[in-house]
Amino acid sequence: MSPDRPVRPELALRPAIHTLPTSRIREISRLGVGLPGVIPLWFGEGDESTPKFITDAAARALAEGRTFYTPNRGIPELRAALAVYMSGLYGRPIGEDRVTVTASGMSAIMLAMQCLMDHTGNIVHVTPLWPNFLGDVTIMGAEPRAVPLGERGGGWVLDLERVFAACDDNTRAVVVNSPSNPTGWMMTNEEQSELLAFCRRRGIWIIADEVYARIVYDRHHAPSFLEVAEPEDLLFVVNSFSKSWSMTGWRLGWLTTPAALGPTLEMMNEYNVAGAATFAQHAGVVAVREGESYVTHLVERYHRARDLVHQRLSGMRRVRMSAPDAAFYAFFAVEGMRDSIAFAREVLFEGKVGLAPGAAFGSTGEGYMRLCFASSNELLSQAMDRIEPLLS
Numbered sequence: 231m232s233p234d235r236p237v238r239p240e241l242a243l244r245p246a247i248h249t250l251p252t253s254r255i256r257e258i259s260r261l262g263v264g265l266p267g268v269i270p271l272w273f274g275e276g277d278e279s280t281p282k283f284i285t286d287a288a289a290r291a292l293a294e295g296r297t298f299y300t301p302n303r304g305i306p307e308l309r310a311a312l313a314v315y316m317s318g319l320y321g322r323p324i325g326e327d328r329v330t331v332t333a334s335g336m337s338a339i340m341l342a343m344q345c346l347m348d349h350t351g352n353i354v355h356v357t358p359l360w361p362n363f364l365g366d367v368t369i370m371g372a373e374p375r376a377v378p379l380g381e382r383g384g385g386w387v388l389d390l391e392r393v394f395a396a397c398d399d400n401t402r403a404v405v406v407n408s409p410s411n412p413t414g415w416m417m418t419n420e421e422q423s424e425l426l427a428f429c430r431r432r433g434i435w436i437i438a439d440e441v442y443a444r445i446v447y448d449r450h451h452a453p454s455f456l457e458v459a460e461p462e463d464l465l466f467v468v469n470s471f472s473k474s475w476s477m478t479g480w481r482l483g484w485l486t487t488p489a490a491l492g493p494t495l496e497m498m499n500e501y502n503v504a505g506a507a508t509f510a511q512h513a514g515v516v517a518v519r520e521g522e523s524y525v526t527h528l529v530e531r532y533h534r535a536r537d538l539v540h541q542r543l544s545g546m547r548r549v550r551m552s553a554p555d556a557a558f559y560a561f562f563a564v565e566g567m568r569d570s571i572a573f574a575r576e577v578l579f580e581g582k583v584g585l586a587p588g589a590a591f592g593s594t595g596e597g598y599m600r601l602c603f604a605s606s607n608e609l610l611s612q613a614m615d616r617i618e619p620l621l622s
């Protein structure tokens with residue numbers, strides 16, 4: 231090897247970076263680029279742009295010159311508004327000293343991982359799971375340990391004993407995403423209390439991703455760890471403006487943690503992003519304070535979409551699914567399908583519909599497909615007509 235030659239840059243990275251999994255959902259969506267007329271139901275976002283009362287607030291903030299850095303844990307108005315919002319939602323006081331504004335739910339997850347993980351630890355997670363979690367675990371060099379949900383009576387269930395059995399002295403955290411992307415499964419308050427009690431005894435953290443807390447059908451909000459935990463419990467609750475207020479592109483979220491973590495998270499946010507975008511935070515205040523009727527509208531719309539998709543899909547011979555109680559995904563089993571990635575390609579090229587392959591959500595997801603139904607009933611009906619021949 232010539233000493234004068236530079237090393238190939240991609241080979242000079244940390245070893246963990248070489249093992250980063252590529253997104254199976256993006257793999258399929260990339261194939262769809264340039265294909266005319268594809269109905270894209272592969273990503274987890276709604277088709278509505280952010281409502282005007284929120285964009286107006288952002289425009290006002292910009293016009294008023296709110297274009298400077300903010301405190302690293304977020305502007306005081308937003309932290310206070312979030313504390314009031316969560317205290318009202320969960321019927322118990324949650325102080326603003328427990329709230330840290332983050333530059334997205336994704337960033338909140340990464341901050342939690344950075345606080346807890348390194349190559350000496352493992353993380354126990356419930357699967358099928360949104361794949362980005364495992365990307366973060368890989369970056370941190372930690373070991374992921376999957377505990378699969380089971381299927382019973384047409385619904386998803388978690389056997390907590392399996393979670394407990396997967397934990398050992400090197401377990402730093404248990405990750406639970408409830409309501410779940412992709413299954414719509416929700417953990418009950420009783421299960422949350424049981425997991426908390428176990429983790430308290432063992433000194434293990436819980437990272438609870440509750441970004442779909444408000445996208446629930448037949449109830450007001452999903453059961454939350456914040457309803458059953460003590461303020462000092464080893465708990466990171468991840469939340470986001472993306473789903474409840476149609477703000478995916480704003481990159482705004484928040485973490486609720488023990489207050490004692492405040493100074494640490496202030497530094498972590500400083501060194502990662504130096505605060506979420508200022509105008510987005512001002513818009514976030516308005517979303518949280520004035521957004522209840524919008525959330526209700528959104529959930530009613532998704533409810534109708536869920537019913538349509540469930541009714542149509544369950545009428546197709548090869549499909550097995552139950553109606554999800556939360557989130558906006560149909561995660562359905564396809565009889566006779568061995569390879570969900572190959573099937574996603576088939577659906578894309580033959581049906582012109584973009585779905586996410588179940589394998590993207592871990593090996594328990596193989597045999598399933600995920601369809602995001604946060605779209606209009608017209609578009610969903612058209613998508614159903616197109617995929618029916620492939621699933622009957």
Ligand SMILES: Cc1ncc(COP(=O)(O)O)c(C=O)c1O
Binds near residue numbers: 360411439470
């Ligand atoms: C389970 C889950 N957590 C977190 C996020 C990230 O949300 P954000 O847009 O705030 O980064 C998503 C987005 O799809 C998600 O499905």
